[in-house]
Amino acid sequence: MVHNLSQCRILVRKAVQAGAKALFLPEASDYIAGSGQETVALVKSVDDSEFVQGLCEEARRSALPIHVGVHEPGESPDKAKNTLLWIDERGSITQRYQKLHLFDVDIKAGPVLKESDWVEKGASILPPFATAVGRVASSICFDLRFPEISLALRHQGCDILTFPSAFTVPTGKAHWEVLLRARAIETQSYVIAAAQVGRHNEKRVSYGHSMIVDPWGVVLADVGAKDDEPEIATAIIDHDLVSKIRREMPLARRT
Numbered sequence: 001m002v003h004n005l006s007q008c009r010i011l012v013r014k015a016v017q018a019g020a021k022a023l024f025l026p027e028a029s030d031y032i033a034g035s036g037q038e039t040v041a042l043v044k045s046v047d048d049s050e051f052v053q054g055l056c057e058e059a060r061r062s063a064l065p066i067h068v069g070v071h072e073p074g075e076s077p078d079k080a081k082n083t084l085l086w087i088d089e090r091g092s093i094t095q096r097y098q099k100l101h102l103f104d105v106d107i108k109a110g111p112v113l114k115e116s117d118w119v120e121k122g123a124s125i126l127p128p129f130a131t132a133v134g135r136v137a138s139s140i141c142f143d144l145r146f147p148e149i150s151l152a153l154r155h156q157g158c159d160i161l162t163f164p165s166a167f168t169v170p171t172g173k174a175h176w177e178v179l180l181r182a183r184a185i186e187t188q189s190y191v192i193a194a195a196q197v198g199r200h201n202e203k204r205v206s207y208g209h210s211m212i213v214d215p216w217g218v219v220l221a222d223v224g225a226k227d228d229e230p231e232i233a234t235a236i237i238d239h240d241l242v243s244k245i246r247r248e249m250p251l252a253r254r255t
């Protein structure tokens with residue numbers, strides 16, 4: 001966690017240097033453990049988490065809002081929550097989303113993971129919220145495969161869909177970019193997908209390729225899969241482009 005905080009501080013510095021108005025970090029940025037038990041053993045409340053408190057301090061000091069995935073204690077002591085926090089430019093946590101779809105898969109060529117063994121699933125989507133870069137909608141990783149969440153968030157008025165992730169390598173190679181582009185195209189929204197990259201432990205490697213996609217489906221940035229130094233991608237969120245695309249090809253349910 002201490003190491004991850006120092007990596008995130010590098011990203012904060014890069015974002016400030018780039019003149020970013022917000023920083024989007026991956027799912028589970030606090031840690032990825034070697035097992036479900038270890039994930040639960042390490043879990044801390046945001047008040048007790050050096051990682052979260054450190055990021056709040058960074059956000060405040062740099063006046064930079066930060067969207068970040070972390071673990072929080074579950075209702076039951078043998079489970080954690082997989083959540084996203086929005087830390088505003090004053091360093092306060094103002095929004096929270098709990099992952100709705102848990103990654104329970106058994107794929108012969110890998111991966112085999114049962115997230116529900118150690119994570120409690122969320123019960124509701126978080127309505128899009130206003131930020132300096134537009135109305136942001138939060139979903140996490142495996143949620144990406146369930147387009148109805150993205151469509152619901154679109155109908156609730158999002159400009160930007162976010163998918164902080166730690167995708168596996170085989171599924172990432174096969175599906176990551178096409179899923180992100182599909183969600184951007186069908187919701188006519190920007191997609192910001194910060195992704196973990198590289199080896200976490202002997203069992204887990206993440207695919208990387210953090211991406212920003214525009215509402216026409218164009219990949220504006222792809223960070224790739226190098227894992228030597230934490231890297232950011234930047235893009236300008238063009239709200240005129242969002243309006244133009246939605247006006248020229250109306251797709252959203254009219255209410």
Ligand SMILES: O=C(O)CNC(=O)[C@H](CS)NC(=O)CCC(=O)C(=O)O
Pocket residue numbers: 027028031032033039082102103113115141142145166167168171172
């Ligand atoms: O384990 C943690 O602490 C953090 N959580 C994750 O890494 C989660 C659950 S194992 N990963 C995914 O949802 C990958 C989805 C994916 O790869 C796909 O949909 O193909």
